[in-house]
Amino acid sequence: EIVLTQSPGTLSLSPGERATLSCRASQSVNNDYLAWYQQKPGQAPRLLMYSASARATGIPNRFSGSGSGTDFTLIIYGLEPEDFAVYYCQQYGDSPTFGQGTKVEIK
């Protein structure tokens, strides 16, 4: 099983700032099959990114994904009020697994 470790656990930022979230895999992710999801309290997760850097339908371009192999990054440029949430990475190159999440909170 591929274990995904996300850091930091919590990111305290102000609206307009840039958020940088990290996801590290215990072994190389096949074909960089790495996705990111956003989850707000009481809601289901929403797919943001896939294939490490492709935005899902309807996702604004302030969300940017990068990385390959075992190290992946999600950057949110210019945080909007609706971006404060928990973010999960997920690999789908093998039996799917998720990271433990990074909470982006308002400073």
Added chain:
Amino acid sequence: EVQLVESGGGLVKPGGSLRLSCATSGFTFSSYIMNWVRQAPGKGLEWVSSISSSSSYIYYADSVKGRFTISRDNAKNSLYLQMNSLRAEDTAVYYCARDYCTGGSCNLFDSWGQGILVTVSS
């Protein structure tokens, strides 16, 4: 509009059984792989099981193998999860999720239901 609506959750004693259902609409259900994903209270996400469009291929997480059974009825546009021998650690919100296959891989989840709470406690 794609809709997935789970039902059948509730409180059950350890060792008991429960059957979850997921009613879908707004897409051609019979063409999609479907999944169950769960989230323990205050915790992260865990993939539970997936089933191919024709039910030919079925996969389970090790944590539920031998206890849970996924199935589907394409005529009713519905997905099911039969959960037996339930344990306290199965307590979670269970989500029905549609699979999105791209670039040669699947197990990507592009549409989710609102989730249903299953509580296993005496």
